[in-house]
Amino acid sequence: MASPQPKIKSKVRCVDGEVGEVVHVIADPLSLDVSHIVVRANGTERQVPVSAIGAVRGESVELTCNAAQFSGFPELKRQDYVSSKEVEIPHLENRIHVEPGELLVPFPELEKNCARRSFFAGFINVIGALIALPLVWPVLRYIMKPMYVPYDNHWIKIGNISKIKTEDIGVQYIFKKSFKDSVLQREEEKNHWVVKASPETLKKIYTHGDIPFYDEKGAVIWINNQTVPYVAFSGKCPHLGCGYKWRSHKTRGQVFLCPCHLSIYDASGAVLDGPAPRPLDVLPIQISPSGDIEVIDVEYKAGKKEQVRIA
Numbered sequence: 075m076a077s078p079q080p081k082i083k084s085k086v087r088c089v090d091g092e093v094g095e096v097v098h099v100i101a102d103p104l105s106l107d108v109s110h111i112v113v114r115a116n117g118t119e120r121q122v123p124v125s126a127i128g129a130v131r132g133e134s135v136e137l138t139c140n141a142a143q144f145s146g147f148p149e150l151k152r153q154d155y156v157s158s159k160e161v162e163i164p165h166l167e168n169r170i171h172v173e174p175g176e177l178l179v180p181f182p183e184l185e186k187n188c189a190r191r192s193f194f195a196g197f198i199n200v201i202g203a204l205i206a207l208p209l210v211w212p213v214l215r216y217i218m219k220p221m222y223v224p225y226d227n228h229w230i231k232i233g234n235i236s237k238i239k240t241e242d243i244g245v246q247y248i249f250k251k252s253f254k255d256s257v258l259q260r261e262e263e264k265n266h267w268v269v270k271a272s273p274e275t276l277k278k279i280y281t282h283g284d285i286p287f288y289d290e291k292g293a294v295i296w297i298n299n300q301t302v303p304y305v306a307f308s309g310k311c312p313h314l315g316c317g318y319k320w321r322s323h324k325t326r327g328q329v330f331l332c333p334c335h336l337s338i339y340d341a342s343g344a345v346l347d348g349p350a351p352r353p354l355d356v357l358p359i360q361i362s363p364s365g366d367i368e369v370i371d372v373e374y375k376a377g378k379k380e381q382v383r384i385a
């Protein structure tokens with residue numbers, strides 16, 4: 075091609091007006107000449123052969139075609155080219171100066187499916203993943219913990235039955251539970267409700283017999299039965315997990331009332347009203363000879379008709 079060479083950012087004009095500017099230059103790796111200029115026009119980059127260049131004047135490139143013919147030039151497929159900095163072509167940079175722009179050369183045919191290139195790309199990805207793993211591991215463990223950590227089946231003392239004076243009345247017990255959150259030992263405040271059940275309420279609670287509890291493998295870890303007249307309910311509403319209260323209701327008397335969506339439960343945990351899909355969740359309970367109440371803090375998925383244990 076005749077000098078001078080087109081410069082990056084030069085304005086490109088067709089015979090009927092300006093169409094864009096030069097953004098790259100493509101070289102022929104054999105002749106070491108410019109074979110195409112890449113012109114960006116309206117956001118599209120087109121390859122224009124040097125044979126379509128009429129003149130190069132300073133910061134301006136004049137094409138011999140009109141704008142309609144220009145729009146027929148092919149769009150640049152960037153993946154078909156490499157930067158001249160990525161391949162070693164002797165003397166190329168001495169012949170063509172495009173700084174600070176990018177000089178492109180066609181992607182060598184032999185390299186297009188080069189196993190070595192893929193191997194190094196894969197290798198770099200693997201090394202990157204190995205370096206990143208120690209950084210993301212605590213986050214992954216936090217996310218996956220519910221899936222892989224065994225359920226906590228320890229008994230927790232939440233208070234003493236001396237606090238309960240009357241049958242069929244909900245009494246709240248607030249306690250602290252410590253747990254390991256990723257690598258940190260943390261403590262959280264929780265609450266459950268305990269009812270000293272009258273014979274009628276006990277009968278309702280145990281309508282279907284004793285109440286078994288299971289670990290993550292499906293093995294029974296405990297069975298509640300009606301020889302213990304106390305029943306503990308999880309402090310989370312089975313609808314969507316809000317905390318509920320023991321309240322006086324104008325038509326239903328004393329009930330458990332969830333303020334979030336107004337589910338109402340009686341002293342046996344049965345749903346009286348509202349969107350709750352199941353009764354309050356009963357917890358494993360045992361009472362020590364001195365009256366201490368111990369529970370296993372099982373948790374079930376909210377919003378389900380059936381109980382699905384999650385912790």
Ligand code: FES
Pocket residue numbers: 311312313314315316332333334335336337348349350
């Ligand atoms: S969370 Fe309790 S009624 Fe919705």
